[in-house]
Amino acid sequence: MLADLRRPERTFTIRQLCNEFKATPRALRFYEDKGLLCPAREGLNRVYSHKDRVRLQLILRGKRVGLSLSEIREILDLYDENDDxxxxxxxxxxxxxxxxxxxxxxxxxxDGALIELHQACARLEQRLAEIRPDLLPRAADYDQVLRARLDGHADAVLGK
Amino acid sequence: MLADLRRPERTFTIRQLCNEFKATPRALRFYEDKGLLCPAREGLNRVYSHKDRVRLQLILRGKRVGLSLSEIREILDLYDENDDxxxxxxxxxxxxxxxxxxxxxxxxxxDGALIELHQACARLEQRLAEIRPDLLPRAADYDQVLRARLDGHADAVLGK
DNA sequence: CCGCAGGTTGACGTTTACGTAAACGTTGAC
DNA sequence: GTCAACGTTTACGTAAACGTCAACCTGCGG
Incomplete structure (x- = not known):
């Protein structure tokens, strides 16, 4: 029973969470500094609960979708102020x-930038074809194009 | 003849280029600091030639497509080293x-982030629909979304 | 007792692209 | 003469999200 890692009483060290979520201790302490986390203490050491772990998950998810830490904090705070x-x-x-x-x-x-880039590339390619066709792309570059095509974005970029 | 603004001998002041390209003097001086521009001097004052103007155009285009200044400098340098x-x-x-x-x-x-967001929104909407359907979005919120969209365009246009 | 592995708290460094004074020079209008 | 409008330089400030020390404590195996 003491060994059941899934029980909600289970706590985590900073390193455990770091390993689990591929973060650094510095980052977790930073989030704490910014008020996104506030783990318990055992002496000086931080002790993270399951709730803390969930908060961390939310933080990282927020980051993945491009929210700033302060925006994430706003959201987190909302959940804490909870009325209902x-x-x-x-x-x-x-x-x-x-x-x-x-x-x-x-x-x-x-997409706009891609269009500009595509036009610029087209111009360069044309000029090069005229002047120094030998400098034009070959195998390696074809690779790139192929990869782009497989990604499915090439269609959109190359004129849909 | 002295008045023909299109002749290649024509030069520009820092402010003229700033007005033309919606930049600030600070920015142009900054680009110079970073080695992206090196206009002539008339005493202390900067005097921009047509070539400088072209370089500035390239710089701004590079920025629009998301290149960093150092990347832009690399490209610009390439054109300068010119062999042929x-x-x-x-x-x-x-x-x-x-x-x-x-x-x-x-x-x-x-796209990945949008998918995550979409899922999160869907979950929230569903929960809300169950608990407090009255809190679900209506006209006002639509308004906001539209305004956000327009603001986004404005920001993009204004160079932010 | 030693040393190591891991924790802690500051506090300063990094990067990018400028913004924002401060303090000064030049020119032209009035 | 002096005020405004432009130009100049130097230099510090900003924002984000940590990285990177430094200096310290603490438990444990040997």
Whole structure:
């Protein structure tokens, strides 16, 4: 019973969480500094509970989707202030939607950049073909194109 | 003849280029600091030639597609080292293709994030629908999303 | 008792692309 | 003469998210 690692009483050291989530101790302490985490202490040592672990998961997920730490903290705080949870959920939902919109915008920007790049590449290729065809891409570069095609993005980039 | 602004002898002040390209003097001086520009001097004052103007255009284009200043400098340097221009074009082409690949990767990352966000939103919406359907989005929220979208465009246009 | 592995708290360093003064010079209008 | 409008330089500030020391404590195996 003492050995059941899945029981909610189980606690974690900083290193355990770091290993599990591929983070560094510095990062966890940093999150704590920023108020995103506040693990218990055993003397000086940090002791992370399951709740802390969940918070960390949320933090990392937030990071993956591009939220800043302060935005993540806002969301986390919402869950803590909890009255009944619903209001916070609504606000989180709002945050998520805003982020969705921002990401979609970023995607458009990237697409624009890709178009510019594609045009620039086309110009360069044409000039090179005229002047120094020997400098034009071969096997290695074909590789790149092929990989892009497999990714399925080439279609969009190359004129849909 | 002195008045023909299109003649190649024509030069530009820092402010003229700033106005034309929506940049700040600070930025141009910064680019100079970083070795991206090196306008002539008339006493202390900077005097930009057409070539400088072209370089600035390239710099800004590079920024638009997400290149860092140091990457832009690499490309610019290539054009300067010029033997016959072809080799540099080939290397620029390579740079552009690398950036293309990087952007495509970013797009994938964004798509991944969008998927996560979408799932999270779906979960939240469902829970809310069960508990507090009244808190679900309506007209006002739609408004916000639209405004966020427009703001995003404005930011992009204004160079942010 | 030694040393190592792991924990702790500061505190400063890094990167990018400038913003923001401060303090000064030059030119032209009034 | 002096004020404004432009230009110049030097240099510190900013934001994000940690990295990288330094200097210390602490338990444990040998």
């Amino acid at each position: 949870g619903a209001a916070q959920m609504a606000r989180s939902l709002k945050k998520f939607r805003e982020r969705t919109a921002a990401l979609e915008q970023q995607r458009e920007d990237i | 221009g072809a080799a540099q074009m080939a290397r620029s082409l390579k740079k552009f293709r690398e950036r293309t690949a990087a952007l495509e990767q970013q797009r994938e990352d964004i």
